[in-house]
Amino acid sequence: MKKTQLRIGIIGINGRGTLWRYWHQPQGKSIVAGAADVYPMYLDMFREVCNRDAFVTTDYRELIARPDIDAIAVTTPDYCHEEHAVAALNAGKPVYCEKPMAITIQGCDRMLGQAKSAGRQLLIGFNMRYMDFVRKMKAMVDDGAIGEVKAVWIRHFVGRGSEYYFHDWHALKQNCTSLLLQKGSHDIDVMHYVTGRYTTRVAAFGGLDFFGGDRPNELTCATCEEREDCLESQHERLSAKKPLRHYCPFRREVDIEDNYVSILELHGGIKATYMECHFAPDHHRNYTFIGTEGRIENSQLENKLYYWKRTRERQKAPDEIVDFAKVKDKGDGELGHGGADARITDAFVDMVLKDEPPPIPPVAGRMSVAVGVKAQQSLEAHGQPMDIATPDDAGQQPPS
Numbered sequence: 001m002k003k004t005q006l007r008i009g010i011i012g013i014n015g016r017g018t019l020w021r022y023w024h025q026p027q028g029k030s031i032v033a034g035a036a037d038v039y040p041m042y043l044d045m046f047r048e049v050c051n052r053d054a055f056v057t058t059d060y061r062e063l064i065a066r067p068d069i070d071a072i073a074v075t076t077p078d079y080c081h082e083e084h085a086v087a088a089l090n091a092g093k094p095v096y097c098e099k100p101m102a103i104t105i106q107g108c109d110r111m112l113g114q115a116k117s118a119g120r121q122l123l124i125g126f127n128m129r130y131m132d133f134v135r136k137m138k139a140m141v142d143d144g145a146i147g148e149v150k151a152v153w154i155r156h157f158v159g160r161g162s163e164y165y166f167h168d169w170h171a172l173k174q175n176c177t178s179l180l181l182q183k184g185s186h187d188i189d190v191m192h193y194v195t196g197r198y199t200t201r202v203a204a205f206g207g208l209d210f211f212g213g214d215r216p217n218e219l220t221c222a223t224c225e226e227r228e229d230c231l232e233s234q235h236e237r238l239s240a241k242k243p244l245r246h247y248c249p250f251r252r253e254v255d256i257e258d259n260y261v262s263i264l265e266l267h268g269g270i271k272a273t274y275m276e277c278h279f280a281p282d283h284h285r286n287y288t289f290i291g292t293e294g295r296i297e298n299s300q301l302e303n304k305l306y307y308w309k310r311t312r313e314r315q316k317a318p319d320e321i322v323d324f325a326k327v328k329d330k331g332d333g334e335l336g337h338g339g340a341d342a343r344i345t346d347a348f349v350d351m352v353l354k355d356e357p358p359p360i361p362p363v364a365g366r367m368s369v370a371v372g373v374k375a376q377q378s379l380e381a382h383g384q385p386m387d388i389a390t391p392d393d394a395g396q397q398p399p400s
Helices: 015-023 040-049 060-064 078-090 105-118 132-142 161-166 184-195 336-353 363-380
Strands: 006-011 030-036 055-057 071-074 095-097 122-124 149-159 199-207 259-266 271-280 284-291 294-299 304-309 320-323
Touching: 006 015, 006 060, 006 078, 006 336, 015 030, 015 040, 015 071, 015 336, 030 040, 030 060, 040 055, 055 060, 060 078, 071 078, 071 336, 078 095, 078 105, 105 122, 105 363, 122 336, 132 184, 132 284, 132 294, 132 304, 149 161, 149 184, 161 271, 184 199, 184 259, 184 271, 184 284, 184 363, 199 363, 259 363
Parallel strands: 006 030, 006 071, 030 055, 071 095, 095 122, 149 271
Antiparallel strands: 149 284, 199 259, 259 271, 284 294, 294 304, 304 320
């Protein structure tokens, strides 16, 4: 694309749609020239705080049809990603699609096929690849600091899980398939990215162990008599910021699990575990990679990374501690996700303006979703292991 400024249209302007604050740079490389959302109130807020001259519509098809829109960002609910991304690609627009790529493997394959046939770039929003600690872990593994990776342990403590997932549409399987897919897509991709291997087999167990229940589906926090005492109540916190996230997390229709344990095998025989709990009191991700010559582990709460080198003696203390609070890039700590949002949105703009391949191969989005789908199938089959195939034409398929 021989342009110096990219005109972006966003489908789904609330939630992750607020990435507009990185893309809208009238004096820079990109502007947000249009937005589509089914809720007019979000479009009104967008025009007020972002771009009063932007084209807005409640019909996304009108947005992608505009010749003055160069590229599309899909930041709608998960179950809409496939429809919106395929339509935009078919209209000849490069696409940024929030994770997860889709909620089915077939949906991902349809998106990959459309991107290939249209000859347009598709970038999946795996912003964690741009986080400092993930980039450091990747560099250390690639440099051989821990030798050949043999084991991966991932624990995800989802504090305020009800606010993120159980007060709204996320709480239904028909909208997400599984939170192993929705929330876990980041973690699984980090595992694939750092190791350079995709998952080949998975088994999982899980349950709806805390949320759900017998409350009416229509019950909201604002109308609940227990709202002042309920630890999950959002009647004040979200009433203005996210007015649609207000349904009781203990309502009858909730059917998506809130507690998961999974075991995985990756190409090359790497063994991994992934655990995810949505009623933890704290919120952080903990990654451990163990190789033939050492181990690395992050502490998201401390914003540090620990490295142990394998020696003749049992190690009592880390050989190296990286404190990311002391090595932040210019102002990154004040940006979304520790600077990752700014980096990935900038990467999308550069990709389109320079007409380069996606910095994250879109098949990575497909493989992350595949793990979530197959893990959910295993869970529902009482832990039966499920095989996961990698597309033959994946391009960056890890060696077996």
